[in-house]
Amino acid sequence: MKAARKVAEEAVGGAFDVARIREDFPILKRLVHGKPLVYLDNAASTQKPLPVIEAMGHFYAAGYSNIHRGVYLLSDEATQAYEAARRKVQEFLGAGDSREIVFVRGTTEAINLVSHTWGRENVSAGDEILVSGMEHHSNIVPWQILCQEKGARLVVIPIDDRGELIFEEYERLLSPRTRMVAVSHVSNALGTVNPIRRIAELAHRHGVLVLVDGAQAVPHQAVDVRELGCDFYAFSGHKLYGPTGIGVLWGRAALLEAMPPYQGGGDMIRTVTFEKTTFTEIPHKFEAGTPDIGGAVVLGAAIDYVGGIGLAAIAAHERDLLERATSLVEAIPRVRIVGTAREKASVLSFVIEGIHPHDVGTVLDSHGIAIRAGHLCAQPVMERFGLAATARASFGLYNTRGEVDVLGDGIRSAIEVLG
């Protein structure tokens, strides 16, 4: 622990200059209830840096039109920008082929796309879908709906008291009936980092596919889908300092090619007659209608921004913040941290004995501190720990040690006010 912190400090003192990074985020200058904003709800969504905000304005002011159809210059430019963003995502994820990148609205839509298309063709009565006990509702409900329609069974890999997936149980639950393993890379409620590589290796030995919800992973660590060895990977732009309404599904080309389309409409067809329609090639087959062109282009700008700082430096900075916050918060009497996995990223969930998280959230808000309080869209996780709700602080690249200390003072103040 000590050695890790020393390395982190050196990284912080070196190339990573958080004061300079904060200059890029205009909203961080805002006052909330007369106090400087301390934004610690990055697992819900992240704030946007100037290069991202400006890319949005620039695209609409200088280069906008619809894509893939016009014969005029603007349409060609917009198409180039949209497809350049796709290649940026490809590089960002370490994917082998830009055709494997499908633009969607976000992680939720990416998972629904797979459950609706791959699921429709490949899941039948008696089959099983494996999810972990730490999933966000977005990686539970689409599979549940599919299972209900098909007469299949949703099977849950249990987690232990630290909030780690019990690997032996996973091994035991994989069976000839298993069709898909759907797990988060990083848990939004507990911060647990799952061993995706090991999970995928074992699944593939049984001929089972693996879908990874990467929403909470891509802002905090470098991701290489080929190294992870999974089959589908999903993430959202807005948690990566990019815009809302845009996200990504990565899937192996052979799988995407074999899947039926998701939605029907323009841009996803080759020929249409009233008798029969033939569909175009991937990824366009999955992008019916005019997509969020601006969102995709600006997501490219967000990837450039994060890439310019470097995910290794971001990870080291955030590890330092999480370690500092963990030791500060666990030293406060009556406070208990929920989620103590050995590998964690960004997320610190906690409860205070005798005080409801919503009341903690209101007191922290009065200090200008934005945290999440509630079931965190992970009600089964709450049930596993016998809780109705938790308070959650989650860190991003612009947070500082000073803000962690303000959080500690805020929690002490909440205990004083609420008794």
Add this chain to the structure above:
Amino acid sequence: MPDLRELYQEVILDHSKRPRNFRKPEGPNRHADGYNPLCGDKVTVYLTISDGVVSDAAFQGSGCAISTASASMMTESLKGKTVEEAEAMFERFHGMLTSPDDAAPAPPELGKLAVFSGVKEFPMRVKCATLAWHTLRSALSGTGEAVTE
């Protein structure tokens, strides 16, 4: 920001730490479940009504200080009220927290429930204070379920 002490008054904190009528009574003849799916707060309100009068009111559930104290004080003030009086209390309490007139004083009929008037200054928390009351109204009307978001 309005003063936190307006929200977390002594009497509210007291009822949240030691809720009154927090039990499942023997043989209530009306009850309803209330739920706020956004925050996960849950409350079940039990009423015993004889000859049109609330002879017993109790609740169970889990929630924040505001929702627990609101349920606790609501059950205390219901006992001995007629069904019509209870419905009128709902209207007054709900009106106190949602009326667009910021300067409107709390209706004197609400008595010590006026302590919740400060919640109005915290719009995100109004649902917490009204959950038990919506549930009460469902119990009175026999619909059995109330959901606030």
